[in-house]
Amino acid sequence: MIQIIPTQPIDGQKPGTSGLRKKTRVFMQPGYLENFVQSIWNGLGGVAGKTLVLGGDGRFFNTEAAQTILRMAAASGAARVIVGRDGLLSTPAASHLIRSRGADGGIILSASHNPGGADGDFGVKYNTANGGPAPESVTSAIHDATTRIAEYHTLDAPALDLSQPGQTRLHQTEVEIVDPVADYADLMAELFDFDAIRALLASGFRLRFDAMHAITGPYAQEILEARLGAAPGSVVNATPLPDFGGGHPDPNPVWASDLVAAMMAPDAPDFGAASDGDGDRNMIMGRGIYVTPSDSLAVIAANAHLVPGYAGGLTGVARSMPTSAALDRVAAARGITCYATPTGWKFFGNLLDAGQATLCGEESAGTGSDHIREKDGLWAVLIWLNILAARTQSVAEVMTAHWQDFGRNYYSRHDYEEVDAEAAAALIEELRARLDKLAGEKLGTLIVREAEDFSYRDPVDGSVTARQGVQIRFDGGARLVLRLSGTGTAGATLRVYLEQAVDGPDGLDTEPQAALAEVIAAAEALCGIRARLGRTAPDVVT
Ligand code: VG1
Ligand code: CO
16 A cells, blocks of 8 residues: 655755745645655654644645645554644644644644635645744754655555544554634633623624635634624635635735725724634734734733733743834833744744743734744734723724833834845845944934844754844834745745834824834835835835
């Protein structure tokens, strides 16, 4: 039954910010997925006798890829594979399953917020036994294995029926098919005051959750509608589709514009939220107000003690470097440490494992805590609902009070997508070469205080990750960060992160792009982004 198939290394199988992402048709080429999966096994030193979790966000090719991976795990002697029904698991649910079942690791099939479909993107990510994305030491070993692979092992076996929970066997491997939602929903019930949220929803408080035709639909229906009593239909676009209905399952004001329109309408619900392709991102809105992810993280940190799962307080907090310093303000007020890490959830794992941080977040709509080792979209929605129930205030009232208490960090990200990769790389390289001489220079109206290429030394294991983005601070509380995306599948994407801190009590109610006008001009003065990349404006402003 076991087949040993000769193969050769395939160029470019290098995991990025979050796993290996490629065009779906690239992954569908004969041997492409097989090479990478065998390289995961090889990079780990084999999977014989191990227990793995397997699931994905349901995008096009999920079903076939899950069957291929099951055959390959069995051919390499895995003891057990725990797989979500129909090969489905949200990223947070997969992380929880790895932890709760004591698995050795897991494979998540997703390209997250990237579009799906035959002409969209596909991705494969390996998570370790703590439930989190593999750290760089592991992804490097996997990449290394892709450059040396000579054969892969698989089985000559028909596809397994994954449509019913239960136990089955593939060769000598136990395959356990589990309900993808149940365990995760139980975990949420442990962390939050479901009675208080239920009472809030019974009091006429209306919510709208947009699942964007992605994996969170069934999770949100079970938790928000069935367990918490939100009105039927509160969860919209709830049926996961292989191509996400042709949309971009990225919960931000650009791609979730329907939700924004609904929340800005006169009869808007009290609370609006959305999640992404694999369920780890979140967007939070109130009636007439959008909450930036950086602000959301700070509000959660400031109010977590109102929530049962965090009643004991936070040991520390962490944010990715580009994320605004709104979180730092809360940490300073509470006397706890705020860590700044490179972009990508894998850098939070050690801090969470060591108990040095309880809460983490990224400006890209990722928020989470030590309950699992991934960011968690529905968790963010539930903690917000729990906070609103405890404070008996609207989202707008909570935000106004927060800015008055802590000050405000105006924030925006401008993305230049699918630009010429060489031009973007040259722009960043030339900038790096100038960093030493930038302090004191005037860019537009702003004067540079300090400039650096961000480098991170992990406080737990001492590993160093360099070249993680150019960070420029200006006199007067403005900050500019530039880095290249590590999740795209075509050309390069330049991300320009813009921040202006205002301490208050005045100036807390300006339109964000206006509040950021001087930083936006400074970015152009610094490196002429638009002219160099041949663009007149960013493609996406969030
Ligand atoms: C982006 C975000 C980053 C996030 C990553 C994965 O990476 O900026 O904050 O962790 O996506 O999120 P990049 O390298 O493109 O900037 V997900 O929900 O796509 O797994
Ligand atoms: Co995601």
